[in-house]
Structures are given as C-alpha cells and as structure tokens.
Amino acid sequence: EVQLVQSGAEVKKPGESLKISCKGSGYTFTNYWVAWVRQMPGKSLEWMGVIYPADSDTRYSPSFQGQVTISADKSIRVAYLQWTSLKASDTAMYYCARLQYGGPPAAFDFWGQGALVTVSS
C-alpha cells in the first residue's frame, strides 16, 4: 500500500526556522517525484514545488522560489520542506503528494495526511 506519512503539527514564532518531513512507503521512492502543496485556512491549494528523490532534481513554483527549500534523503525515503525564517503568513496546512508519473504536469495520485504549521508571536 502506497503511503506518505508526514511529521506532526508545529507551532513556531516569526523568524524561527522549520523543517517538516514526508516519508514514503509501499513503492520505490526513487522512481516518483514528490510535491509539496500549501493550503492556507479556508483557501484553495497551491503547488510549491517538486523533487525527484533519485537525483534531488528540484523545481519550484515561481511563487515559492527563494521562500522555501525542498530536499530529500533517498536512503531513508524522506522528502523535506524547509523555511529559514518563518512569517505569520506561512500559517497553513502543508501536504506532500506523489506524482503519478513523470514530472510536474502529472497528477498527484497519493497524498500525505498534512502538517499544520502555525506561526504566531
């Protein structure tokens, strides 16, 4: 069974750093791209970027380029999303998702359960 299991909810202060994770299982982790998607409270979904764990090839949405860092450790089947200096506007639910096949145009066929990040002073 394909599963993506994300790390838990986080409460942080503005200016703090954060790294959240997404562990894949039930499939060959290095064969599929993994994406990160943001959902702000009451809002639609936003694609942040993708990574190919086999070689760490990473593509970012223009809206998130320079704002976050996506990485992966294929030896432990984990993808990461990282911030160096959080802002209140980063408060959102963050999902990881596996791409069905190929790169970014592909559909997201399996999703993690989500990780709620709250940034508040």
Added chain:
Amino acid sequence: QSVLTQPPSASGTPGQRVSISCSGSSSNIGSNNVKWYQQLPGTAPKLLIYTNSRRPSGVPDRFSGSKSGTSASLAISGLQSEDEADYYCAAWDASLNDYVFGTGTTVTVL
C-alpha cells in the same frame, strides 16, 4: 491567486446529477491535461480524475470528467451524501511554469 475559475458552490438532492465547471486559458487547460481532486472535510485531497477524463482505480464511475477548449467540467451522477466535499480542478500552466489549481467548489447534498 487561483488561475482556474470554479463556481463557489453547487448542490443537489440524493440521486441527482451535479456538474462543476472549471474555466482557464490557452496556457493551462487549453494545452494541458486537467485533473480533479476531492477534499472531504478535514482530510487531504484525493485524486478523482486525471488526463481530463480518466478515473484512478477505486473511484466510482459516478464521477466523470470532460474538457473542451479552455474549459473543463466534473459531473457527479447519482449524488450521494458522502460526496459532500470541496472539489478542485488543476492543470499545468506553460506560461507561468506553474501547476495551477482552481478556486474550489463546495458540493452540498440537500
């Protein structure tokens, strides 16, 4: 800001057919495949339709997708109470070099 436009809400009684539209442009829907995602309350999104009209394994055939020009639509036939959810369309946008989602439609079963 969502590039794909959907109606905010849609509703129907059990057994009825509900249709949701998704309007885009030549750089996204007009030149790339459309996907549809279902998000039940308090849960992660789930892939409902890919490549405009194909259903992943396990998705009931009550759900169907279509595309024409720069618009797409999702139809739910034989509406059931468990279909109450938010529905999002999505497509790659070649001009933005971005994967864009729709504004979302909340389906209510009356």
